[in-house]
Amino acid sequence: MPFSFKKRSYFYFIRHVPSDLSHHYAVRKISYSLRTKSPRLATKRSLVAAEQLDEYWGKLRGDSEQIPEQHFAATDPVRTKETGSSAPDLGPLLSDATSQYLHLKGHNRPKTFATSARRACSYLFETSGDKHLAEYTKKDATTFRDALFERGINGSSVGRVLGTIKSIFNFAVNENGLDLRNPFSNVYFDRSIGVSVRQPISIDDVKKIQNACLVKDDPIRWLVALISDSGLRLAEGAGLLIDDIHIDSAGISYVEVKPHPWRRLKTASSERIVPLVGSSLWAAKRIVEENDNGFAFPRYNQDDQTNSNSASAALNKWIKQIGSDTATMHGFRHSMRDRLREVSCQSELIDQIGGWSNSGNVGQSYGSGYSLKVMHDWMKKVVIQ
Numbered sequence: 001m002p003f004s005f006k007k008r009s010y011f012y013f014i015r016h017v018p019s020d021l022s023h024h025y026a027v028r029k030i031s032y033s034l035r036t037k038s039p040r041l042a043t044k045r046s047l048v049a050a051e052q053l054d055e056y057w058g059k060l061r062g063d064s065e066q067i068p069e070q071h072f073a074a075t076d077p078v079r080t081k082e083t084g085s086s087a088p089d090l091g092p093l094l095s096d097a098t099s100q101y102l103h104l105k106g107h108n109r110p111k112t113f114a115t116s117a118r119r120a121c122s123y124l125f126e127t128s129g130d131k132h133l134a135e136y137t138k139k140d141a142t143t144f145r146d147a148l149f150e151r152g153i154n155g156s157s158v159g160r161v162l163g164t165i166k167s168i169f170n171f172a173v174n175e176n177g178l179d180l181r182n183p184f185s186n187v188y189f190d191r192s193i194g195v196s197v198r199q200p201i202s203i204d205d206v207k208k209i210q211n212a213c214l215v216k217d218d219p220i221r222w223l224v225a226l227i228s229d230s231g232l233r234l235a236e237g238a239g240l241l242i243d244d245i246h247i248d249s250a251g252i253s254y255v256e257v258k259p260h261p262w263r264r265l266k267t268a269s270s271e272r273i274v275p276l277v278g279s280s281l282w283a284a285k286r287i288v289e290e291n292d293n294g295f296a297f298p299r300y301n302q303d304d305q306t307n308s309n310s311a312s313a314a315l316n317k318w319i320k321q322i323g324s325d326t327a328t329m330h331g332f333r334h335s336m337r338d339r340l341r342e343v344s345c346q347s348e349l350i351d352q353i354g355g356w357s358n359s360g361n362v363g364q365s366y367g368s369g370y371s372l373k374v375m376h377d378w379m380k381k382v383v384i385q
Helices: 019-024 041-058 077-085 094-105 110-128 140-150 157-176 204-214 220-230 235-236 280-292 308-322 333-342 349-355 372-380
Strands: 003-007 010-016 027-032 246-249 252-257 272-275
Touching: 003 041, 010 041, 019 041, 041 110, 094 157, 094 204, 110 140, 110 157, 140 157, 204 220, 204 272, 204 280, 204 308, 204 333, 220 235, 220 280, 220 308, 235 308, 246 280, 252 280, 252 372, 272 349, 272 372, 333 349, 349 372
Parallel strands: none
Antiparallel strands: 003 010, 010 027, 246 252, 252 272
16 A cells, blocks of 8 residues: 555555655655554555645645644745745644633533534544644645545534534634634535425324323333424423422423533523423423432433433334334424414414424514413314313
């Protein structure tokens, strides 16, 4: 395999500096990890690195622009000639920039904040290595994008990964006073690739699932039933306290959706009050009657963070056995929006019930919203008989 060797299962790039150019470098050879165990990826990355060096060395023998792997260089003759200064500040390594980012911005954030940042960086290290910020190029960014899709990651997730890298890069540039353009900005990709459209659960399936919940009558089914007639997100329901559930308060039962240390909310508009009707009201009463733990669903709150992923896998499997193969827990939210539309409920009221934000309508941010009674009256209209 050209320009590479293997060490402890990982491949490394290696290239000896030509003797006629040795005075430009502080080392006799350039060597660094290619961050992969894959021979195919290692070959691709080593050939790209070698091509960049050959291109530069050809120019260096006449004149130069930018030194690939410049942190190995003793001098930058072009910058020295033009500015009379020493080599430019290349900024921190991306790994160090990530540590700085998490240290300063990671306080009071869920574990997923740090996990997502480190995962995004590990993906980039596999394609381009851990380099100083100034050494990353637009080619690195587009190669990174392509590699993410090759992994089978869908367009929506690729957007989140690229957004994380872009945020880390911008933060480090600002914090360290660097004059750098972010190569990960304005990287084109198709967000629709690999994204499946979530379908609402049909009314017939909702009724079948609700009836099955009544028969089973256990904590897992209480969570399904609670969500089925409320439109709550799964994490919102799974992270509730008993004290968040209010039964027959002034003649109306409701659930209070608010942030907790173990379960943050998706958006600011997610904090809301949702009336309880139909199967959701039945489930809420069963939870309050049978549970003295403090948590509405203790099995999903045994650590310092609500384990909604575990709940999602188990519940999705069960409801598919009752309803259609396309039924998912999130499908109840889509279904609730359709059910409210069918009774001619105003979109602004639907958004308030479901905690959907509508940044395109400034007027909706005025006032305190619809009353609990008004929401309750509309929710009663969508109960499936």
